[in-house]
Amino acid sequence: MSTDFDAETYNDVATRIVEFREKYPAGSLRPADPAVPYRIEQLGEQIYIVVVAAAYRSPHDQLPGIGMAYEPFPGRDDYTKDAELQNAETSAWGRAIVAALAADTRRGIASAEETSGRGSARLLELKRAIWAKAEERGWIHGDDYRSLAENFTAWSKGGDFTSADETTLRDYLKHLEPKRTMRRSNGGDQ
Structure with missing residues (x-):
């Protein structure tokens, strides 16, 4: 199943x-x-x-x-x-x-209510990962996560962090990941 x-x-x-x-x-x-x-x-x-x-x-x-x-x-x-x-x-x-x-x-x-709980565990895991990234950025102070909520709302163009779906949370987590830059070789370094 x-x-x-x-x-x-x-x-x-x-x-x-x-x-x-x-x-x-x-x-x-x-x-x-x-x-x-x-x-x-x-x-x-x-x-x-x-x-x-x-x-x-x-x-x-x-x-x-x-x-x-x-x-x-x-x-x-x-x-x-x-x-x-x-x-x-x-x-x-x-x-x-x-x-x-x-x-x-x-x-x-x-029931639908019971099986949807399986997705709830994934949502919670994503929210915890986002919370950790927000703490690293200094957006969370104690239980006050307004800065995170505001950033999410701005990024998602009006979305609500607490009711976001799994796909949106995954995309937001990727957005919070540090950007990797590629170094260019000047051709002489081999």
């Missing part, structure tokens, strides 16, 4: 919820254990928020679909930071709906 995200290939959770509600109007999405709607787990140095959700097809469903998901804490990029619990919950709901056989799985179990 390819690790590249293709929005045409995956259902997003919102679509899965619509499918679920159409098939099971009396259904509901809830924590599998309402007394423990989520857990905090630590694996090595990394902390995760873990959610186990249940998709009940009816109020008396004895075998609801169960879906599990986890999200690293703190979030690794601007899109997941401060939304870790919500992201884990949404992913768990999508998986629970699939487990209840209430959503199309011909295009895969992983």
Whole structure:
């Protein structure tokens, strides 16, 4: 299976919820254990928020679909930071709906939200590399990165550093690389 995200290939959770509600109007999405709607787990140095959700097809469903998901804490990029619990919950709901056989799985179990996280890691890596270059140039002072943001906006003709796509960030990183100059030989140096 390819690790590249293709929005045409995956259902997003919102679509899965619509499918679920159409098939099971009396259904509901809830924590599998309402007394423990989520857990905090630590694996090595990394902390995760873990959610186990249940998709009940009816109020008396004895075998609801169960879906599990986890999200690293703190979030690794601007899109997941401060939304870790919500992201884990949404992913768990999508998986629970699939487990209840209430959503199309011909295009895969992983939701669009989950698979886009693969690209998020690359974006974060690029932003860190750009941040390091900006620090070398003295554009960052503590947590104040206004000079970097202003430079990026000027270079990209109005773009926003925090929401830039991978291609734009790669091009900007290349722009920040020191320019190499070629020495000309005067013909006598051999």
